[in-house]
Amino acid sequence: MIINHNLMANNALRNMNINSNNSSKAMEKLSSGLRINRAGDDAAGLAISEKMRGQINGLNQASTNSQDAISLIQTAEGALNETHSILQRMRTLAVQSSSDTNTATDRSQIQKEVDQLAQEIGRIGNTTEFNTQKLLDGNFSGTFQIGANENQNLTLDVSDMRSFALGITGKAELTNSGTYTPGAGVGDTLTDGTYSVAKNGATYELQDSSGNVVAKSADGLDYTTQAADGSAGDDHLVFTQAVTSGSVTVATDAAGTTTYKGTAQFTNSGLQAGNYTYDDTNKTLVDGNGTIVAVTADGVTFKGNVNGASVTVFAATVALTDGDAVNVGGINVSDQSSANSAITTINNALETVSTQRSKLGAYQNRLEHTINNLGVSSENLTSAESRIRDVDMASEMSEYSKNSILSQAAQAMLAQANTQPQQVLQLLR
Template sequence: MIINSNIPALNTYNQLGQNRDAMQSSMEKLSSGQRINRAGDDAAGLAISEKMRGQIRGLDQASRNGQDGISMIQTAEGAMQETHSILQRMRELAVQSANDTNTAADREELQKEVDALSEEISRIGNNTEFNTQNLLDGSLDNKFQIGANEGQNLSLSVDDMRGFNLGMAGDAAIEVASTVSDGGDTTEDISEGSYTVQENSDGNYDMINSNGEVVATSTDDGATYTAADGDDTIDFSGSKALVTGGTIEVDDAGDVTAEGTVQNSGLEAGSYEYNGTDETLVDSNGDTVATSTDGGTTFENGDGTVITFEAALADGDEVEVGGIDISSQASADAAITQINEAVETVSAERSKLGATQNRLEHTINNLDTSSENLQASESRIRDVDMAQEMMEQTRANVLAQASQSMLAQANQQPQSVLQLLQ
């Protein structure tokens, strides 16, 4: 019998500590609802479940990304729906203007609406945005992250849906100064009326009346037009030469006003003004749309040449760009086909967006299903079985109480030594 070392008490105390640890561990799991609260609970299970958690959260975010992508697509597609409506109206006007029951004045009014509609197409293209990103000006080239891992994305680009790219913007027109010389009364040889300018087979420019007759010809690149049946001339030298597509108005007093046009290589329908100080072409909002490097003759934007005038613009010169030309029977007839092509272009882009939206909807469904299945798998690894753990906690609690009772009895055993000392 010994009293310095109470081996039964030490053994019981050790068991009591283990049972208390087991009880505390069970209580921690029951209170948190998780089987793994720290790496020591299950090192391998912790590593696996953390990877699963990363996948689950990535899949959930990818699903939200897909929903945001659908919102962007619907915004763009809704704007193009209005563009379609505008194009259908422009086609209706072209069909109306192609009928020769209309006078020149009637077609002029029809042209005004076409000009305004073309300008609105461009305004829609310039102003349609989602989260400050422009959708229809041709700059959109995005990737939607629709997976939890690198490279799991979907690309989407939208073509330029503005008037110029759809072929709905006309030539650039500018007022041209003129003088009458070399022949007295203009109306003697070049009578009152409206004329257009066209290039002839010799490479010169003809001034043509409403009957299609040539009344004057220019042999110096549109600077001076000489009457075919007399010596009257209309002189544009020192100003903007009047070439193909230009128009000339002669009133009953022989006074001449003219508008010259040049091929438009990038300007949307609208009004522009030349700022000679900065050598820039600005729109009606004061925004710079093109810059000249040669004193006002050739203008470029960020994508290349926009327009080249026959002669340099002067400070304050205004440039007008209308819609597709329906001012004559022939031009209106041709415009019908051109508008059809624009309608098909917009239709193709809307179809592409619709297909992408349907794809994203299926993607979202798949992401949600994958996330659900992964959460179930992660739950089996990480979450605690409450019923089973309650049994373990009860067992550990009973054992801890029993150990505590046995420790009390073990502590009483050395007292029997006192009987030997009596």
């Protein structure tokens, strides 16, 4: 018998420590719900689990991205739905105006509605946004990340859906004041009223509401009045900008002051339907929101961005002055021939919008399938990752119970082993 080394106690202590450590690990797993709490629990399993977690998180975010992309598409498509409705109304008006049961006055009223509708299409195109990004002005090109890994994305381009791109804008119009100079003749003075401008061969004519010619011009700048008997008068109405179409208004106020205003029209090569103001200080043409739509060096030729390129959007006869208002209306339906042609143009615009809406709808349907696929993939990966990382609570509880009992037994045996050296005292009596 020896007393310097109690081997039985040491053995019991070692086993008790092992069992206590195993019980501690089992308790940690039971409390966390994880089989792997540190790399030492399963180094390879941890590495695999982390890769799977990266994939799962990426798939879940890709699903969110796809849902956001659908929201963007729905925003654009919803705006185009209203554009479609406006174009249908414009087509109806064009069909109405193409019938000669309408008078010139009737057609002028129809033209006013067409102008407003065209401006609304331009406004929709300029203001439809998603998260501050404009969608319908032709500049949107988006790439959506719809997968968990690099280059798993989808690209969407939205065409310009504004009035000019759809071909339903009219000419650029500038209302300018004329200078009236009376001649020596009698009876040929222009009276108050609105006169329409018509082209007769190489001559521009001012006609009253009855169709009578009251003044003629060779260039649209200098109109010479006509006497009631049809002979040439000698009064002159001179404009700064050539008035070759549109109308001329003569109005006398209560103070007896008469103003003469005519609408000058220029070929529109890029301006959307809307109202613009010339800023001579900065040499720019701005819309109602203060956004610059064109720039000029001389006040005559104006350049703007059309399909990503700088082009001349319109050119005036002479330099504009500060504050001049440039208005762009809708497609011309003011006469039978123009209204008849407008029907085909509007049909083409309807087809363009339909094509864009169909494209957006196809992308939306694709993204809905993408979301379904991402959900299934995430679910399956989560299941696989769970088998690696999560603890089987029933199995681990059995392990914990076993280690707890063994630990208690080892503790009891340690107590017994510690009493063994006391037997040596019997030999010393």
